[in-house]
Each structure stands twice: as structure tokens, then as C-alpha cells.
Amino acid sequence: MLKKVYGSAVFGIEATTITVxxxxxxxxxxxxxxxxxxxxKESNYRIAAALQNNEYKIPGKKLTINMAPADLRKEGSSYDLTLAIGILAASDQIKSENLEKYVIMGELSLDGSxxxxxxxxxxAIKAREEGFKGFILPKQNAKEAAVVNNLEVYGVENIKQVINFFDKGEPLEQTIIDTRAEFLNNLAFPEFDFSDVKGQESIKRCMEIAAAGGHNVILIGPPGSGKTMLAKRLPSILPPLTLQEAxxxxxxxxxxxNTKHKSGLISERPFRNPHHTISDVALVGGGSYPQPGEISLAHNGVLFLDELPEFKRSVLEVMRQPLEDREVTISRARFTITYPSSFMLVASMNPSPSGFFNDPNSPMGASAMEMHRYMGxxxxxxxxxxxxxxxxxPVPFEKLSEERKGETSETIRKRVIKAREVQIERFKDSEILHSNAQxxxxxxxxxxxxxxxALNLLKNAMExxxxxxRAYDRILKVARTIADLGNEPNILPDHIAEAIQYRSLDREGWLG
Known part of the structure; x- marks a missing residue:
């Protein structure tokens, strides 16, 4: 007897229905x-034990299972439940009238849990698109799937519950979530706050501009000057995620x-901080069975690369295309996968291998040649x-010992949101543009x-x-963001003057 059960395979971030x-x-x-x-292939051992421990069995006959479409590679243990229910239905151990209405997925333990x-x-999104009535899956994943409306989601703990649902009509508990309400209720404010940063007012201003325009930023300074502390607080001043971005x-x-959250939806902007020993595949994604890399996991958030020159040059170079296109494409012989990667890059670095180049108060100096090699x-x-x-x-002792707290992230974020609203209105006719940096x-x-x-000021500064x-366009984009923060329709000479300050690495003689 032939029976069909439905599962799903994920390629990139899109799913394809699999007919078992x-x-x-x-x-x-x-x-x-x-x-x-x-x-x-190993699932038959798990299925056999799980069925036996729940008073069922794999029939002692010729069993042929096809996973269609047969030319797509299937991977992972999530088909255990799909295969087990299909075997029980084909062998008439359970009724199978409603099997075609559900997508069934889950990994089995030997006791059937x-x-x-x-x-x-x-x-879940694919199941709704293709008109399935419901999705049966492990209880731990139920809230995540229930984010999708117009689809019945049943989280189960044991295969026995699924068997009784089809065979005896015993109801399963449906997981229901008001996606919008849950998302709004779980919009937690980030843990780190700019009020914790003592001094560094000019750097805070710089981070505010970067957040307002979505600009990539690099922080250059000696150890202990607060580069990492500032970078970790950047998500706290970015606009909250929209429901679509979430x-x-x-x-x-x-x-x-990586979805361990109560509401089923990620409610905070991602902050990814990979170690400098990371490989290029781990950073951009890929592998034999491609998976998203760090730059895709940072989508709609921040990617922080601490000690930028310590990363392998080949790793940094593979980021160039994703930074420009805001997506990364991974090609294999049989298929091509595209992952979104629209993130803000925040990098930090010491100005020299010792970290104290041109610092008269430090005994650990560095020559101009060493610094050129390091920056190279x-x-x-x-x-x-x-x-x-x-x-x-570095922050002087007088600032560190102050008890007065600085401006809070919430106050800065309000100004950033207003500037972003100006940009949304500016680029309303474009589907791909959302911020000045783009x-x-x-x-x-x-x-x-x-x-x-303003033009004369920029000309004189460049000369x-x-x-x-290459600094010309960057200065104009940053100046546009500074004008937006000041609610100015036009770019003024003051905006250009401030933007010029933020091109340290382009200045001749910066290396000493």
C-alpha cells in the first residue's frame, strides 16, 4: 500500500515541501x-526503537520510501516523525484520512519523545503558502511556527500524541500567538546603555551619526580607550526592529x-562579535551544506570586528561584495543560495601592533614602518x-571618577529615529534604499x-x-546624515566641516 506524508526542506532561508x-x-x-x-539514513534505527517503545512496529515486509523531489539533497534528523507516521499509515497501523492536510516534522528519541x-x-511560511491546514512539530519549536497566522500549529512532546491524533481523533493543543501583540510586548531595551560611558562625548556623537545613517564605522585607538564598550552599545541607539525586519x-x-526567545520572534537587533580566528566560510556562510555565516546572522543589526588587522586578509576581502550588495550569494554545482546581509559594520583597531603609536606617555612605541606594515x-x-x-x-582620570552619568541611549535613540524617518520619506519611492549609507x-x-x-570648504579640505x-562621496553621505539629525533640508558648511573630521585614515601624514 502506498501512502504520502509531507515534510519540508530548507534551502537558504526558503523552504521546499518534501513529499515522503x-x-x-x-x-x-x-x-x-x-x-x-x-x-x-540512520533514522530507521531511531524509528524502530521509538515505535517499539510505544507498542507499534516497522512491518516485516519490503518497505520503499521515496523523498520527492528526488534530485534535491535532504539533510538532518527532522524527518524522523514524518517517516514514522508514513510507515504506520502505509502498514494500516493507524488511520490516514487527514495526513495530506498537515506538514509533519520532528526528530525522534528512542522513547518516542x-x-x-x-x-x-x-x-511554516511555506506550509501556509501551499494551503496546508496545519503543522505538527516538537513543542519546543511551536511558538516560533505559531508566528505564522492562518496555519494551525500543534506542538507535541511524544509520537504517541501524533498517533492518537490521526488514529483516534484525540485533539492536540493548538499553539496560538498574536504575533504583533507579542512582538510589541517583547521589545526589550538592550542591556548596554550609553549612560555607562564616561567622557568620550565626541565619539558618542560619531556613533549617533553612524546609527542615524546606517554608516559603517571604524574606531582607532590604544587598548583600554573604550572601543569595545562603545561598539556594544551601538544597538541600543538603533531604531527598534519593525515586525517585517524581525x-x-x-x-x-x-x-x-538559534531562536531561543519567548515570543518566537527576535525582538532585538542582532549584535555579532566573531573572533579574529574565524574562517571566511564561517564569516560569509557556505560549507558542504550551506549555512548562513556571521554576516547574515548580523542582518538588520551590527557586525563588530574587534582588532580588525588581526583577521586574515582573505577573510576581510570576502566581505567586500556583501557590504556593497547587502546580500551574499553562495554557488554550488547543483544550486545557488542567497542570504540577506544588510548590517552595520563596526570595526576597531589599535593604531600600531603595540597599540601606543605616537603616544609620548607610553614606553611601548612603534616606528612608522611598523605602523605602515600593520595598517597594510x-x-x-x-x-x-x-x-x-x-x-x-583614552579617558582621563577626572572623567572616569565622575559620578554624573552621561546621556542615556533612549534619549539618543529618539534623535536617531527622527533622522531615520526623514530618510524613509526621502527614499519612499525606492524598494532597496532605506538609509543614507545605501x-x-x-x-x-x-x-x-x-x-x-560648502563646496569651497570641501575643496579646500581635500587639498x-x-x-x-574615495573620501568625497563618503563625506557627502555623512554630511547628509548630520543635516538630517539637525532637521536641516540642506547640507550646510558646518555639516561638511564635521563630516571631514571623520575621515582620519584618508589623510596624508596620518601615519606620522
């Missing part, structure tokens, strides 16, 4: 086809099984994609027009400070 066809015929044997990986699986949110972000984290680890094209360069100086040359010419005084040509 189970056929029982005369003879003996167990044949699983349709490009399953080793985890799926269910373990959580990955990629639940994309699977869904996009949760889909990516769902694929890697970062390529020009990568620096070209970083709008703001800022030098961070403008290309054509859009810069349209939205960053200068009067004669006298030796600013490179």
Missing part, C-alpha cells in the same frame, strides 16, 4: 531513496537553530566601504547638493588635508 512516499510490498527490505544524508528542529519559521531576522536564525593588512577597497573613521583617545553615486548627486560656500578621492 511510503510503499509496502511483498518481500523483505528497507529502501530509503531521494538523496537522503547519513542522518536520515521529540527533539527540537531547525528552520521552523521558513517551513521576521526576516528570525528566519535566518531559525535556519541555524587592511585593503583600500575595504576601507572604501567604511564611511566613518574616528580616533578614540546611496550610490547617482543618488548622492541628487540628495547631497552643496551651496558655493590641504590630502583627502583621497
Amino acid at each position: 512516499e511510503v510503499n509496502i510490498a511483498k518481500g523483505i527490505g528497507y529502501h530509503l531513496v531521494g538523496l537522503p544524508d547519513n542522518a536520515i 521529540l527533539q527540537p528542529i531547525r528552520g521552523v519559521l521558513p517551513i 521576521l526576516e531576522t528570525t528566519k535566518i536564525h531559525s535556519v541555524v537553530g 593588512k587592511i585593503s583600500g577597497p575595504l576601507l572604501d566601504r567604511i564611511d566613518i573613521h574616528i580616533e578614540v583617545t 546611496m550610490n553615486t547617482k543618488q548622492i548627486r541628487k540628495h547631497c547638493k552643496l551651496d558655493k560656500e 590641504r588635508l590630502g583627502l583621497s578621492a
Whole structure:
């Protein structure tokens, strides 16, 4: 007898429905086809034990299972429950009238209990698109799937519950979530706050500008000057995630099984801080069975690269295309996967290997040659994609010992949100533009027009400070953001003057 049960496979961050066809015929044997990986091939041992411990069994006949479409690679242990229910239905051990209405997924333990699986949110979205009535899955994943409306989601703890649901009509408890209400209730304010930072008012201003325009930023300063502390507090002044952004972000984290939150949706902007020993595959994504990398996990959030020159040059170079296109494409012989990667890059570095170049108060100096060699680890094209360069100086004792707290992140965030609203209105006719940092040359010419005084100031600055040509567009974009923060429709000379300060690494003679 032939029966069909439905599961799903995730490729990139999109799901594809998998039809599991189970056929029982005369003879003996167990044949699983349709490009399953080793985890799926081993499932017959888990299924046999789980059924036996719940008073059912795999029939002693010729069992052929096909996972269609047969030319797509299937991986992972999440098909255990799908295969088990298909075997029981094909062998007439349970009724099968309603099987075609449900997507069934879950990893089985030997006692029949269910373990959580990955990629639940994309699977639920696909199930709703294809008209399935419900989704049966492990209870630990139920809230994540219930984010999708117009789909019945049943979280179960044991295969026995699923068997009784189909065979005896025993009801399962449906997981229901008001997605919008839950999301708004769980919009927690980030743990780190700018009020904890003593002094560094100019750097705080720089971070505010970066947040307001979505600009990439690099912090240059000696150890202990507060670079990491400032970077960790950047998410606290970014605008809160929208519901759409939260869904996009949760889909990516769902694929890697990183969705441990109460509401089922990620409610805070991601902050990813990979170690400098990371490989290029781990950073951008990939592998034999491609998975999202750190730059995709930072989508709609912040990617912080501490001690930038310590990263391997090959690792940094693979970031150039994602920084420009805000997505990363991974190609294999059989398929191509695209992951979104719209993130803010925040990098930090010491000005020299010792960290104390040109510091007269430090005994650990560095020569100009050592510094050139150290800075040479970062390529020009990568620096070209970083709008703001800022030098961070150590905080004096008088500032550290002050009891008065600085401006809170909540106050700064209000100004950032107002500036972002101006940009949303400016780019309302574009589907891909959301912030000033995303403008290309054509859009810069349209939205960053200068009067004669501002133009002369920029010209003189580029000539006298030796600013490179690549700094020109970056200064205009940053100046546009500074104007937005001041609610100014036009870019004024003051805005240009401030933006010029944020191009330290482009100045001739910066290396001493």
C-alpha cells in the first residue's frame, strides 16, 4: 500500500515541501531513496526503537520510501516523525484520512519523545503558502511556527500524541500567538546603555551619526580607550526592529537553530562579535551544506570586528561584495543560495601592533614602518566601504571618577529615529534604499547638493588635508546624515566641516 506524508526542506532561508512516499510490498527490505544524508539514513534505527517503545512496529515486509523531489539533497534528523507516521499509515497501523492536510516534522528519541528542529519559521511560511491546514512539530519549536497566522500549529512532546491524533481523533493543543501583540510586548531595551560611558562625548556623537545613517564605522585607538564598550552599545541607539525586519531576522536564525526567545520572534537587533580566528566560510556562510555565516546572522543589526588587522586578509576581502550588495550569494554545482546581509559594520583597531603609536606617555612605541606594515593588512577597497573613521583617545582620570552619568541611549535613540524617518520619506519611492549609507553615486548627486560656500570648504579640505578621492562621496553621505539629525533640508558648511573630521585614515601624514 502506498501512502504520502509531507515534510519540508530548507534551502537558504526558503523552504521546499518534501513529499515522503511510503510503499509496502511483498518481500523483505528497507529502501530509503531521494538523496537522503547519513542522518536520515540512520533514522530507521531511531524509528524502530521509538515505535517499539510505544507498542507499534516497522512491518516485516519490503518497505520503499521515496523523498520527492528526488534530485534535491535532504539533510538532518527532522524527518524522523514524518517517516514514522508514513510507515504506520502505509502498514494500516493507524488511520490516514487527514495526513495530506498537515506538514509533519520532528526528530525522534528512542522513547518516542521529540527533539527540537531547525528552520521552523521558513517551513511554516511555506506550509501556509501551499494551503496546508496545519503543522505538527516538537513543542519546543511551536511558538516560533505559531508566528505564522492562518496555519494551525500543534506542538507535541511524544509520537504517541501524533498517533492518537490521526488514529483516534484525540485533539492536540493548538499553539496560538498574536504575533504583533507579542512582538510589541517583547521589545526589550538592550542591556548596554550609553549612560555607562564616561567622557568620550565626541565619539558618542560619531556613533549617533553612524546609527542615524546606517554608516559603517571604524574606531582607532590604544587598548583600554573604550572601543569595545562603545561598539556594544551601538544597538541600543538603533531604531527598534519593525515586525517585517524581525521576521526576516528570525528566519535566518531559525535556519541555524538559534531562536531561543519567548515570543518566537527576535525582538532585538542582532549584535555579532566573531573572533579574529574565524574562517571566511564561517564569516560569509557556505560549507558542504550551506549555512548562513556571521554576516547574515548580523542582518538588520551590527557586525563588530574587534582588532580588525588581526583577521586574515582573505577573510576581510570576502566581505567586500556583501557590504556593497547587502546580500551574499553562495554557488554550488547543483544550486545557488542567497542570504540577506544588510548590517552595520563596526570595526576597531589599535593604531600600531603595540597599540601606543605616537603616544609620548607610553614606553611601548612603534616606528612608522611598523605602523605602515600593520595598517597594510587592511585593503583600500575595504576601507572604501567604511564611511566613518574616528580616533578614540583614552579617558582621563577626572572623567572616569565622575559620578554624573552621561546621556542615556533612549534619549539618543529618539534623535536617531527622527533622522531615520526623514530618510524613509526621502527614499519612499525606492524598494532597496532605506538609509543614507545605501546611496550610490547617482543618488548622492541628487540628495547631497552643496551651496558655493560648502563646496569651497570641501575643496579646500581635500587639498590641504590630502583627502583621497574615495573620501568625497563618503563625506557627502555623512554630511547628509548630520543635516538630517539637525532637521536641516540642506547640507550646510558646518555639516561638511564635521563630516571631514571623520575621515582620519584618508589623510596624508596620518601615519606620522
